[in-house]
Amino acid sequence: MKLTTRNFIFTLLLVLSLTLAACGSPAATEAPATEAAATEAPATEAATEAPTEAAAPANPNLILATTTSTQDSGLLDVLVPMFEEQTGYTVQTVAVGTGEALKMGEEGNADVLLVHAPSSEKTFMDGGNGQDRFLVMHNDFIIVGPAEDPAAIKELGPKEAFVAIFNAGAPFVSRGDDSGTHKKEVSFWDKAELDPKGQAWFFETGQGMGASLTVASEKQAYILTDRATYLANKDNLQLEILLEGNNALLNVYHVITVNSAKSDKINYEGALAFANFMVAPETQAVIAEFGVEKFGQPLFIPDAGKDPAELGLDS
8 A cells, every 4th residue: 555655646746747847848938039039129229220211202203304315325224223212202214305305394294304405404494494403414425427437527526527428428317306416416517507408318217316326327327426325235336436525525414303383293302302313422423333344434424513614514
């Protein structure tokens, strides 16, 4: 009996020990939870940093009317995503000639413009169509054509080159779309006091810079182009740079916010955010490096904050 009782007590103690051990195990498993809680502390710190993030814009939709050269060169493929990520805006880019972009602004069909026809821009601002206008960057125009250079324009100035092309009756392709590039071309014809329209060798595409370069290459014709678009498409063209480096060939870009009084649909807050982004030091640094890796030279020169007189402009 004593043996049985003893066995019973032993068995009872064994059961109690196991029970206590089982009850103690949750306490042991709680230690990792404490460690997990400790590792979660940075998340709490991160949460306190949230207020530093930019608040979502009230109206996130922004219409940018710009030139085909900024689109065809690939620059906007870099800058627009940067802007969207930093600000929360969604940009609808409409790449047209400068004349059409300015018209969109006049009609209140765009919020912000990125254009390159200073004299036309000044008229736009004087007409009360724009609210802010900032100098952004420049590159230059060049005349490209067949390597044979049938009109012998090398070493000539821009005006003399247009005269030589006219007198030689050499094929010439014009955008003919009232873009900034077309306006510059027309200014050279006007200075030469020549009108090429109607000539069998003169072709107007009514298209953007990239498409017009393709036509010129197919026809082995001369064409005035911005350097950035030419370099971006050079591998697909049978055209060589024949005239460059003249001060009259500077190609200057400004960003303009459309006057919010034009329409209650104008997103002025977004337009100003984009304008400020374009002249910000970080963006200007990106512009300065764009094209260097691929072409060995920048496609645009940043100009924010410069005196317009440095670029031969009145304003």
